[in-house]
Amino acid sequence: MYVDVKVLDQEVVRLACLMATRGMEDLTLPAQGSPEERGAALEEEFSQELGKSYGRIADAGSDEECILPSLLMGMAGKVSALATELSMRGDRDAAEVIRSIGVR
Numbered sequence: 001m002y003v004d005v006k007v008l009d010q011e012v013v014r015l016a017c018l019m020a021t022r023g024m025e026d027l028t029l030p031a032q033g034s035p036e037e038r039g040a041a042l043e044e045e046f047s048q049e050l051g052k053s054y055g056r057i058a059d060a061g062s063d064e065e066c067i068l069p070s071l072l073m074g075m076a077g078k079v080s081a082l083a084t085e086l087s088m089r090g091d092r093d094a095a096e097v098i099r100s101i102g103v104r
Contacts, residue, residue: 003067004060011053013098015076018049020084020094046073 022042031038050069057072058064083097 001063001066003062004057007057007060007062008067008072011057012072012075012079015046015049015053015073016079016083016098017095018046019076019080020087020098023080023084024094 022045026038033041050073053072054067054069057067079098080094083094086092086097087094
């Protein structure tokens with residue numbers, strides 16, 4: 001059982017940046033469409049991005065049964081929430097905070 005941790009880290013960072021960006025847009029930009037429409041569009045976007053991440057991790061030689069999409073999204077969500085919180089308390093962009101977390 002093998003997972004390429006470097007690629008996993010890159011994909012968690014990528015997904016977390018996307019989550020943080022969409023979260024900040026939701027807080028700062030006027031809403032377009034109903035909450036249901038926005039939620040469905042966001043779910044579709046993340047579903048597509050999760051599929052891409054899964055493929056990249058598998059292509060790097062990871063055993064597919066070791067790549068759990070729910071775990072990948074959970075990890076990205078936690079990193080995104082932490083980075084958004086830190087960026088709101090300071091003057092750093094959430095994506096910058098995420099990238100600094102991801103390279104450790």
